[in-house]
Amino acid sequence: MKKYLKKLIQFSCFSMLFFLILVIGAYTYARLSPKLEINGANSLAIFDHNGEMFFQGSGSKKWVELKNISPHLIHATIAAEDKNFYKHKGFDLLRILKATYINITSKSVEQGASTITQQYAKNLFLDFDKTWKRKLEEMWYTIEIESHYNKDEILEGYLNTINYGHGMYGIENASKFYFNKKAKDLSLAEASLLTGIPKSPSNYSPLVDLEAAKKRQLLILNLMVKNGDITENEKEAAYREELKFIGKEGDTTLNTVMYYQDAVLKELEGISSIPSSYSKTKGLKIYTSLNMSAQMNLEKTVKEQFPDDSNLQVSTVMMNPNNGKIVAMIGGRDYTRSQYNRATSSLRQVGSTMKPYLYYAALENGFTSSSSFTSEKTTFTFANNSTYSPKNNNDLYGGKAISMATAIAYSENIYAVKTHMFLGSEALIDVAKRVGITANLEDVASLPLGTKEISIIEMAAGYSAFANEGYRITPHLIERVEDHDGKVLYQAKTDKKQVLDKSLTFILNNMLTATYDADYVDYNYPTAISLAPKLTHKYALKSGTTESDNWYIGYNKDIVTAVWVGYDDNQSLTSKEYKYAQNIWYQNMEFYEQGKADNWYEMPENVSTVLVEPISGKPANENSTKKKLMYFIKGTEPTIADTVFDEKLTNSKKS
Numbered sequence: 001m002k003k004y005l006k007k008l009i010q011f012s013c014f015s016m017l018f019f020l021i022l023v024i025g026a027y028t029y030a031r032l033s034p035k036l037e038i039n040g041a042n043s044l045a046i047f048d049h050n051g052e053m054f055f056q057g058s059g060s061k062k063w064v065e066l067k068n069i070s071p072h073l074i075h076a077t078i079a080a081e082d083k084n085f086y087k088h089k090g091f092d093l094l095r096i097l098k099a100t101y102i103n104i105t106s107k108s109v110e111q112g113a114s115t116i117t118q119q120y121a122k123n124l125f126l127d128f129d130k131t132w133k134r135k136l137e138e139m140w141y142t143i144e145i146e147s148h149y150n151k152d153e154i155l156e157g158y159l160n161t162i163n164y165g166h167g168m169y170g171i172e173n174a175s176k177f178y179f180n181k182k183a184k185d186l187s188l189a190e191a192s193l194l195t196g197i198p199k200s201p202s203n204y205s206p207l208v209d210l211e212a213a214k215k216r217q218l219l220i221l222n223l224m225v226k227n228g229d230i231t232e233n234e235k236e237a238a239y240r241e242e243l244k245f246i247g248k249e250g251d252t253t254l255n256t257v258m259y260y261q262d263a264v265l266k267e268l269e270g271i272s273s274i275p276s277s278y279s280k281t282k283g284l285k286i287y288t289s290l291n292m293s294a295q296m297n298l299e300k301t302v303k304e305q306f307p308d309d310s311n312l313q314v315s316t317v318m319m320n321p322n323n324g325k326i327v328a329m330i331g332g333r334d335y336t337r338s339q340y341n342r343a344t345s346s347l348r349q350v351g352s353t354m355k356p357y358l359y360y361a362a363l364e365n366g367f368t369s370s371s372s373f374t375s376e377k378t379t380f381t382f383a384n385n386s387t388y389s390p391k392n393n394n395d396l397y398g399g400k401a402i403s404m405a406t407a408i409a410y411s412e413n414i415y416a417v418k419t420h421m422f423l424g425s426e427a428l429i430d431v432a433k434r435v436g437i438t439a440n441l442e443d444v445a446s447l448p449l450g451t452k453e454i455s456i457i458e459m460a461a462g463y464s465a466f467a468n469e470g471y472r473i474t475p476h477l478i479e480r481v482e483d484h485d486g487k488v489l490y491q492a493k494t495d496k497k498q499v500l501d502k503s504l505t506f507i508l509n510n511m512l513t514a515t516y517d518a519d520y521v522d523y524n525y526p527t528a529i530s531l532a533p534k535l536t537h538k539y540a541l542k543s544g545t546t547e548s549d550n551w552y553i554g555y556n557k558d559i560v561t562a563v564w565v566g567y568d569d570n571q572s573l574t575s576k577e578y579k580y581a582q583n584i585w586y587q588n589m590e591f592y593e594q595g596k597a598d599n600w601y602e603m604p605e606n607v608s609t610v611l612v613e614p615i616s617g618k619p620a621n622e623n624s625t626k627k628k629l630m631y632f633i634k635g636t637e638p639t640i641a642d643t644v645f646d647e648k649l650t651n652s653k654k655s
Helices: 002-032 071-081 094-105 118-127 132-148 152-161 171-179 188-195 210-226 232-240 257-269 292-307 351-364 406-412 414-421 424-433 455-468 502-511 527-532 574-594
Strands: 044-047 053-057 284-288 314-317 324-330 371-372 378-381 401-403 478-483 488-491 540-545 549-555 560-564 607-612 629-635 650-652
Touching: 044 257, 053 257, 053 478, 071 188, 071 210, 071 574, 094 401, 118 132, 118 152, 152 171, 152 284, 171 188, 188 210, 188 232, 210 232, 210 650, 232 502, 257 284, 257 292, 257 324, 257 478, 292 314, 292 324, 314 455, 314 574, 351 406, 351 414, 351 502, 351 540, 371 414, 371 424, 378 414, 401 406, 406 414, 406 502, 414 424, 455 502, 455 549, 455 560, 502 540, 502 607, 527 574, 540 574, 549 574, 560 574
Parallel strands: 044 284
Antiparallel strands: 044 053, 284 478, 314 324, 314 560, 371 401, 378 650, 478 488, 540 549, 549 560, 607 629
16 A cells, blocks of 8 residues: 555656646747737738728727726726736636536536636637637647736736627727726726626626626626725725716717628638638738628618617618629617627518519419419318418408519519419429528428518528529628738639529519509509609519518619518517618618619510500500500510419319
8 A cells, every 4th residue: 555655646746747847848938939929919800892991809909008907997807807817827727726626526617717818818819619729729829928928918918809798809999888988097886897798798798788797797896805906895886886888989880880790700700711710810801892881871771760669670781783792781770789690690581572583483484474363362272171361461352363563563462372373382492592592491382472481691692683684692791801911811702603584584673663663553552652752763672571570672783682670589560660671771772872873674685565554464455544564575475365374273262
């Protein structure tokens, strides 16, 4: 037993000596190696389409020296993150042992042991994958930083680069954003609350969850008391102090633009040519498609539409249909209240905005602008004796045959389902897939009515194939990525593939102007007729409505704008709330096209025009009260003898 104990002691001593030699060697090697540059490492500068920077992370543009940071903030940070910061050399061994013991005994990861230097190294140089390779890199960078910089320099860098939420990197930016004051002027109450945010900005921001932020603040104040930084009375006074949050930086618009920025960073993660660690590049310059004027107007119109006390949400995408560039984006009403990006992450029922895919499929399968079905209540009976009885909006029916153009103008559900049943479900699904819809579209009778959930970016990209006369494009925000020295690491390429016929898209695009055309006023009104006097340019337009979703998607050759309005919890919309999407859509389309001539489509050579009665689609005569020029593939022009397609449907039963 004594022999065994002696060997154990010898082994322990040898291990400790070996570890000590290893540590000394590592620090010596780091000290002799070239000084690690930290001022620009892992910084991300994001630029709009004019080359103007609108975001900079890590290497903050508002760097502030340690002497100009409130002592309250410094003490609070050390108390909360690393109480032995000025005593260790990058690693707190006692804290590591304690955290390991607690995590093992509790069988969960309850405590971490990262020092301020470790966190700084991770923020500057590393991706956030939890791998052994990353942890070893973090340890090495920690040693390098500690070997070349003193504690004040490390703390200064850390406080200037950490994320305080809402896109605010660095304490000076955060102080301006939350309290409209300089970092040196922060009170104890303000400093202790700000210190709590970096642990989880999406949870501890006072603009997101004030109660959680106050609980974290109290924890930090207690740690400051324990460290001897403040007294119990000072703690109580700071905790009770009522704080007024500004929630903006004052001289810049950093609200909905942050949704665009988040989407850029998400897209950046998927670019394989960009290294996961930017230590060798000293940061990146990211050039995007953002049109700041369009973005600012988008934000302005959104703010004007909604009551302040409403929980209603919105997402909007403006896309160049010719190359897929996303020129403006909003993922919610207010980034300071919700960072959830509905433009990139949300799937919603698209309603009748699904119908243009169906009607293109119909044109491809021999239908024309004049092809007619009867507008009347209809029950569809299937092989298994199940039935489906769709209804038109307001339960309104013409009781007569109507043209496809009229069905588009009124967004007729009966016409859409009859067309879908006539063609077979594969026709609609095939067109949707061709233009870039990746959602799993189920073979159901209600599919053309938009019961499937699809993202707004995919819908904008899908409509782009109509807007650019037949090409599928890949939506993107990033145009080019350069390293610190200007070397191009990534260049976006316009990925276009022709998937639709130019002549048929021309016909469909013109039919989609019927949604605000007074020539289609009859037993019903076009769905967007109220926009007719407000539009100074010609657009293709389709709305979509479900109980909880309202969509407007419209375009010309220059731009596609898609707008969704609804509640995150699928709460039903009121009649008044169905106007918001329409207003946002037309105001931003008109702003974008202001001062430009109409950029509409030239008629292809194989297309002809016929004067028809718009409601029925029949050729017009001297007795016709309404006459309109409509477009047809040559050889498919309507005649007075054309049959109504209902006669060919054998699987429907009228009720």
